[in-house]
Amino acid sequence: MKLKDYENCSKIKKENFFITLLLIFKSSQASILAFSPITTIIFLIPLLIIFYNRKLKVERLFINFSIVYFFTLIVYFISFGWIDIFLSIYIYIKFIYAYVSIKLIGFSFFKIFQKIVYYGALISIPLFVFQLLFYDFMFDIIGIVQHNLNFLSYKNEVFANNLFFTINGYGSSLRNSGFMWEPKGFANILILAIIFNLIQTKFKLLNKKIIVYSIALLTTFSTAGYIIFFTLLPLFFTINRTLGTKIFSIIISLITIFYISKLDFMYEKIQYESTLFNHHEKLLNSTKTYETESISLGRIGSLVVDYNDFTKRPFFGYGFQRSERTQSKYVKLTRVNGFSDILATYGLIGIIFLLYSYNLLFKKLLNLYNLKGKNILLLSILVIYFASALTSHLLWMSLLFLHLLVPKDIKYERL
Numbered sequence: 001m002k003l004k005d006y007e008n009c010s011k012i013k014k015e016n017f018f019i020t021l022l023l024i025f026k027s028s029q030a031s032i033l034a035f036s037p038i039t040t041i042i043f044l045i046p047l048l049i050i051f052y053n054r055k056l057k058v059e060r061l062f063i064n065f066s067i068v069y070f071f072t073l074i075v076y077f078i079s080f081g082w083i084d085i086f087l088s089i090y091i092y093i094k095f096i097y098a099y100v101s102i103k104l105i106g107f108s109f110f111k112i113f114q115k116i117v118y119y120g121a122l123i124s125i126p127l128f129v130f131q132l133l134f135y136d137f138m139f140d141i142i143g144i145v146q147h148n149l150n151f152l153s154y155k156n157e158v159f160a161n162n163l164f165f166t167i168n169g170y171g172s173s174l175r176n177s178g179f180m181w182e183p184k185g186f187a188n189i190l191i192l193a194i195i196f197n198l199i200q201t202k203f204k205l206l207n208k209k210i211i212v213y214s215i216a217l218l219t220t221f222s223t224a225g226y227i228i229f230f231t232l233l234p235l236f237f238t239i240n241r242t243l244g245t246k247i248f249s250i251i252i253s254l255i256t257i258f259y260i261s262k263l264d265f266m267y268e269k270i271q272y273e274s275t276l277f278n279h280h281e282k283l284l285n286s287t288k289t290y291e292t293e294s295i296s297l298g299r300i301g302s303l304v305v306d307y308n309d310f311t312k313r314p315f316f317g318y319g320f321q322r323s324e325r326t327q328s329k330y331v332k333l334t335r336v337n338g339f340s341d342i343l344a345t346y347g348l349i350g351i352i353f354l355l356y357s358y359n360l361l362f363k364k365l366l367n368l369y370n371l372k373g374k375n376i377l378l379l380s381i382l383v384i385y386f387a388s389a390l391t392s393h394l395l396w397m398s399l400l401f402l403h404l405l406v407p408k409d410i411k412y413e414r415l
Helices: 003-027 037-053 060-080 085-133 135-142 183-200 208-220 223-238 243-260 264-275 279-285 298-312 338-368 374-387 394-405
Strands: 159-161 166-168 294-296 332-334
Touching: 003 037, 003 085, 003 394, 037 085, 060 085, 060 338, 060 394, 085 135, 085 183, 085 208, 085 394, 135 159, 135 166, 183 208, 183 223, 183 374, 208 223, 223 374, 298 338, 298 374, 338 374, 338 394
Parallel strands: 294 332
Antiparallel strands: 159 166
């Protein structure tokens, strides 16, 4: 390899690492800088320049996606007589950011993503131990910059973040949030890293990344994370094993599932969520003024309310005209179910695109490594979406285009 070619290759690798890092950071939702529209636009500008310099082309898929997106805006305007033009344009800008990022990174995304999450998880484990032992001290140390610079101030009384680690004191003081906004968000990222690692190593379970991911995931105490980790991923492992290994794996999995299901945050949380099936009716019909600015509907409550909205506008949904969706007059009802939020926001078009994108991603990825279990992985993603409102998180938006990066031949794995 010529020196110039080597330097170009090295430059591209560094750029790809930084682009992936920004993509994860922008999806961490853990600081003002992470979810600010200003930083989204500032970061997008150099990405577009790099995209142009590398002479990359926009694929037909994204062109068609853009046409459909703006067509739906016209539909919303005709239906409601107005549209939230600023939010609609900003969300499209985020889709551009997601698409351009994933095109620039290429197939190396899988390797870089695992590496970043690995070091993030590695950092979080000792910090979480200190969080348990010296909570007040760690809260002050982690949030020292955020709590002393006004433009970074964000829920300072219960929230502390230093980009590498987060302490969310709002019900999560005994759980590991890692570099994300809360433990649930950290668990989602870890599950994704575990899935990619299992596929690319063909279930080499004793590699250092899997061990660190797993330890970090256990410290999140995330219900959705535990469900996937202890039920769906063992099933994914089992169907790719020999008959003898399958039988042993099934027995171990059943025993593990039995004991895990007894944990308080598993059984009691699921039971509690089930009691919220009709809770939304009480909130919608109540004339009581609540002390808090917003109240979470829970996963089940969000699903019920969003599904009811979906039945009224099944094809295109409501778009970003959020005031047109079901809401209480006295308190803001917060949806926390990402799957049902997409259903209400984008309708059948959005859900079909979501399922199509992930189905194609796992189909191509598993074919590349000669593995089975596409539907199990698809179900794992749906569990994540069911538990988390990820509709406009950049990383998860980028995953909708990730199937474009998967080559047909394993020889391109190291690119």
